[in-house]
Amino acid sequence: MHALAPESLKDQQSRLTGEILVRIRAKRPRIHCITNAVAQNFTANVLLAAGAIPSMTLSVGEIADFVRGADALLVNLGTFDQERREAVEIAIGSAAESGRPWVLDPVFVDRSGPRTQFAKALMGKKPAIVRLNAAEFTAIANAPAAEEPLRRFALDHGCVAALSGAVDIVTDGARTGKIENGDSLMARVTAMGCAGTALVAACLAVESDPWLATVGGLLAFAVAGECAAARARGPGSFAVEIVDAVANIDSETLLTRARVS
Amino acid sequence: MHALAPESLKDQQSRLTGEILVRIRAKRPRIHCITNAVAQNFTANVLLAAGAIPSMTLSVGEIADFVRGADALLVNLGTFDQERREAVEIAIGSAAESGRPWVLDPVFVDRSGPRTQFAKALMGKKPAIVRLNAAEFTAIANAPAAEEPLRRFALDHGCVAALSGAVDIVTDGARTGKIENGDSLMARVTAMGCAGTALVAACLAVESDPWLATVGGLLAFAVAGECAAARARGPGSFAVEIVDAVANIDSETLLTRARVS
Amino acid sequence: MHALAPESLKDQQSRLTGEILVRIRAKRPRIHCITNAVAQNFTANVLLAAGAIPSMTLSVGEIADFVRGADALLVNLGTFDQERREAVEIAIGSAAESGRPWVLDPVFVDRSGPRTQFAKALMGKKPAIVRLNAAEFTAIANAPAAEEPLRRFALDHGCVAALSGAVDIVTDGARTGKIENGDSLMARVTAMGCAGTALVAACLAVESDPWLATVGGLLAFAVAGECAAARARGPGSFAVEIVDAVANIDSETLLTRARVS
Numbered sequence: 010m011h012a013l014a015p016e017s018l019k020d021q022q023s024r025l026t027g028e029i030l031v032r033i034r035a036k037r038p039r040i041h042c043i044t045n046a047v048a049q050n051f052t053a054n055v056l057l058a059a060g061a062i063p064s065m066t067l068s069v070g071e072i073a074d075f076v077r078g079a080d081a082l083l084v085n086l087g088t089f090d091q092e093r094r095e096a097v098e099i100a101i102g103s104a105a106e107s108g109r110p111w112v113l114d115p116v117f118v119d120r121s122g123p124r125t126q127f128a129k130a131l132m133g134k135k136p137a138i139v140r141l142n143a144a145e146f147t148a149i150a151n152a153p154a155a156e157e158p159l160r161r162f163a164l165d166h167g168c169v170a171a172l173s174g175a176v177d178i179v180t181d182g183a184r185t186g187k188i189e190n191g192d193s194l195m196a197r198v199t200a201m202g203c204a205g206t207a208l209v210a211a212c213l214a215v216e217s218d219p220w221l222a223t224v225g226g227l228l229a230f231a232v233a234g235e236c237a238a239a240r241a242r243g244p245g246s247f248a249v250e251i252v253d254a255v256a257n258i259d260s261e262t263l264l265t266r267a268r269v270s
Numbered sequence: 271m272h273a274l275a276p277e278s279l280k281d282q283q284s285r286l287t288g289e290i291l292v293r294i295r296a297k298r299p300r301i302h303c304i305t306n307a308v309a310q311n312f313t314a315n316v317l318l319a320a321g322a323i324p325s326m327t328l329s330v331g332e333i334a335d336f337v338r339g340a341d342a343l344l345v346n347l348g349t350f351d352q353e354r355r356e357a358v359e360i361a362i363g364s365a366a367e368s369g370r371p372w373v374l375d376p377v378f379v380d381r382s383g384p385r386t387q388f389a390k391a392l393m394g395k396k397p398a399i400v401r402l403n404a405a406e407f408t409a410i411a412n413a414p415a416a417e418e419p420l421r422r423f424a425l426d427h428g429c430v431a432a433l434s435g436a437v438d439i440v441t442d443g444a445r446t447g448k449i450e451n452g453d454s455l456m457a458r459v460t461a462m463g464c465a466g467t468a469l470v471a472a473c474l475a476v477e478s479d480p481w482l483a484t485v486g487g488l489l490a491f492a493v494a495g496e497c498a499a500a501r502a503r504g505p506g507s508f509a510v511e512i513v514d515a516v517a518n519i520d521s522e523t524l525l526t527r528a529r530v531s
Numbered sequence: 532m533h534a535l536a537p538e539s540l541k542d543q544q545s546r547l548t549g550e551i552l553v554r555i556r557a558k559r560p561r562i563h564c565i566t567n568a569v570a571q572n573f574t575a576n577v578l579l580a581a582g583a584i585p586s587m588t589l590s591v592g593e594i595a596d597f598v599r600g601a602d603a604l605l606v607n608l609g610t611f612d613q614e615r616r617e618a619v620e621i622a623i624g625s626a627a628e629s630g631r632p633w634v635l636d637p638v639f640v641d642r643s644g645p646r647t648q649f650a651k652a653l654m655g656k657k658p659a660i661v662r663l664n665a666a667e668f669t670a671i672a673n674a675p676a677a678e679e680p681l682r683r684f685a686l687d688h689g690c691v692a693a694l695s696g697a698v699d700i701v702t703d704g705a706r707t708g709k710i711e712n713g714d715s716l717m718a719r720v721t722a723m724g725c726a727g728t729a730l731v732a733a734c735l736a737v738e739s740d741p742w743l744a745t746v747g748g749l750l751a752f753a754v755a756g757e758c759a760a761a762r763a764r765g766p767g768s769f770a771v772e773i774v775d776a777v778a779n780i781d782s783e784t785l786l787t788r789a790r791v792s
Contacts, residue, residue: 047571047587049308053460058505063460064378065308068351071382078381090590090614092351117586120600121593197778199575199585244580245774252506256458310569314721319766324721325639326569329612332643339642353612513767517719 023267026225027260029212034060038080038214045087048200055204058256061211067096076103080214082111110137114206119144137219140171140206169219181220189268190231192238194247205230232266284528287486288521290473295321299341299475306348309461316465319517322472328357337364341475343372371398375467380405398480401432401467430480442481450529451492453499455508466491493527545789548747549782551734556582560602560736567609570722577726580778583733589618598625602736604633632659636728641666659741662693662728691741703742711790712753714760716769727752754788
């Protein structure tokens with residue numbers, strides 16, 4: 010009889026992610042989403058597939074109530090207008106007051122000056138997690154999109170920073186994880202990144218460690234993308250299959266497919 | 271030779287519902303929808319699948335024209351903002367003037383005070399049909415969500431009230447029908463309830479008895495949900511299959527599957 | 532040994548369309564879309580399937596930046612409101628300044644007076660292409676929807692005019708093409724026409740002759756519709772299949788299926 014080998018990082022993250030998904034299905038957390046018009050429907054369906062309950066109102070008269078009644082808040086800057094700008098300010102204030110964690114997805118900040126400024130100001134309002142791609146990181150952080158600047162950015166802002174790309178990098182400054190899963194079809198469907206960040210928010214609603222929640226949400230979504238790609242014939246069927254895959258993903262699939270380091 | 275057995279309620283409703291669907295496909299009624307941003311695309315596709323012609327504009331400068339040119343109006347409060355609030359007032363005024371029937375879907379009124387007040391005011395403006403779930407009914411009616419309070423609510427407001435749940439209850443105060451069809455996947459796709467109410471509005475456009483239109487629309491959609499679930503592998507494919515099922519449903523399927531009492 | 536037969540018009544258009552599609556996939560042009568809320572998601576997914584990069588912001592503070600960074604602009608009047616009206620003015624101004632071509636899709640102008648007036652004013656601002664159906668053409672041009680008035684309209688406005696219907700007619704006044712491809716399911720999915728016009732804008736981004744770009748976009752989309760219909764079981768699955776078909780269409784399919792004269 011011999012001792013068990015210590016659990017590998019890959020196996021540990023797969024197991025913890027599987028546990029987070031089970032908690033979402035059991036607790037059915039409410040996620041309030043301020044997101045762009047293009048992404049609203051797909052984001053809601055990915056959250057529902059995972060077991061969470063999305064709400065999407067932007068009305069300044071009632072968004073504070075919705076955030077107070079939610080378990081986590083998602084702020085996505087995809088289609089950025091006056092209505093959403095005001096909604097964001099109120100929602101983040103309500104989240105701070107009621108102790109709800111929030112996640113920032115600064116979509117397309119590299120494409121417009123006013124959006125960059127707004128996103129920088131939001132970084133001062135203590136998001137638990139920010140997720141962005143290389144161009145967006147460079148626009149907000151005035152730094153090259155690489156592991157070391159990302160670590161410093163996370164430390165400076167006291168948040169988890171997740172840089173998406175061929176390999177996703179997730180860091181809180183102390184811990185850094187890398188996820189190699191995913192499929193190229195994910196870039197061929199609109200709002201795919203937005204929905205992935207929403208899934209991170211759902212993980213954050215049931216997992217108090219934001220680094221684990223981020224790795225879990227991104228890993229689960231990337232593995233779901235691989236399962237979907239195996240069945241899809243193009244980006245149309247892929248968008249359908251990934252919703253099914255989010256609903257059906259389990260620890261065994263995660264253990265088999267995860268490429269985490 | 272012996273007399274035919276009298277037609278059962280289930281068979282009668284299945285037959286009448288089948289006839290309503292045939293009329294929608296033949297007459298192609300126009301349905302103007304004020305609905306939330308999350309639900310617009312799916313609602314339009316369910317209406318088109320049924321054979322109706324949806325329009326969705328919210329512009330205060332032209333919504334009166336659209337309602338006047340429509341055969342029925344749907345008012346859904348899902349994402350409630352200043353633009354939609356104004357659009358609703360004008361649209362209902364235009365519907366009253368031109369004798370168009372309208373249907374109210376007071377989504378999430380239980381989640382915000384201003385929305386509850388707005389929905390209560392709308393109940394005074396003579397919707398032909400209101401469809402809501404238990405929490406929404408309790409918020410608007412200040413009463414438990416049960417058959418007897420629902421009957422009184424329908425009588426007080428001179429409308430058909432449809433309470434959705436595991437069993438849908440549809441009453442105009444005098445007649446009460448119960449629909450047991452449906453599938454649990456219907457709660458896992460966003461805007462599914464909104465689209466079901468839109469189908470009720472399409473039935474109302476071709477059937478002058480609002481109680482029959484409500485039972486017909488909800489029965490057809492719940493049976494379509496069962497057909498879709500039989501083919502789906504998760505909520506993503508379910509959302510696609512139910513649109514196909516709405517387009518393909520016929521009297522024979524309704525007769526086989528309907529559970530109405 | 533004998534001379535090759537001259538290439539037929541059908542074969543020539545199929546070949547040129549195939550070449551345009553290859554250029555979109557290689558160059559990945561950016562298309563900025565001002566489009567209605569119902570159409571945004573589907574339009575973005577059709578553009579991504581073709582290989583283009585869509586953006587959709589309407590914010591008056593940043594739309595000029597997005598148009599300047601784009602290769603073509605789409606203006607669709609489907610849900611017409613104050614926000615979009617202002618966005619359109621700024622976007623067209625920015626397109627003129629930076630020499631970006633733009634395409635007009637005057638959806639539902641026949642249903643409301645203010646929308647007709649707005650569309651007429653836009654025709655004075657030099658769209659490269661306008662695409663409309665018979666009722667929309669009659670509302671804007673005060674003329675019957677037929678080939679000769681369409682030719683005059685194109686000449687008067689110095690643009691390509693594309694009249695959609697059972698047969699699509701595309702003319703710049705000098706050249707006139709007719710496309711007989713397509714499937715009746717295309718009229719049973721919302722935003723199908725909007726997405727088709729978006730594909731024309733993507734073709735215009737890589738093809739400087741707007742008449743060729745229009746014939747190419749409409750032909751490719753109509754043939755994709757036929758491929759999708761061959762696999763679909765109803766409008767739900769058709770909407771998924773046509774996105775896959777746009778991604779997968781090639782010159783051989785175009786040559787086999789094209790009915791152009």
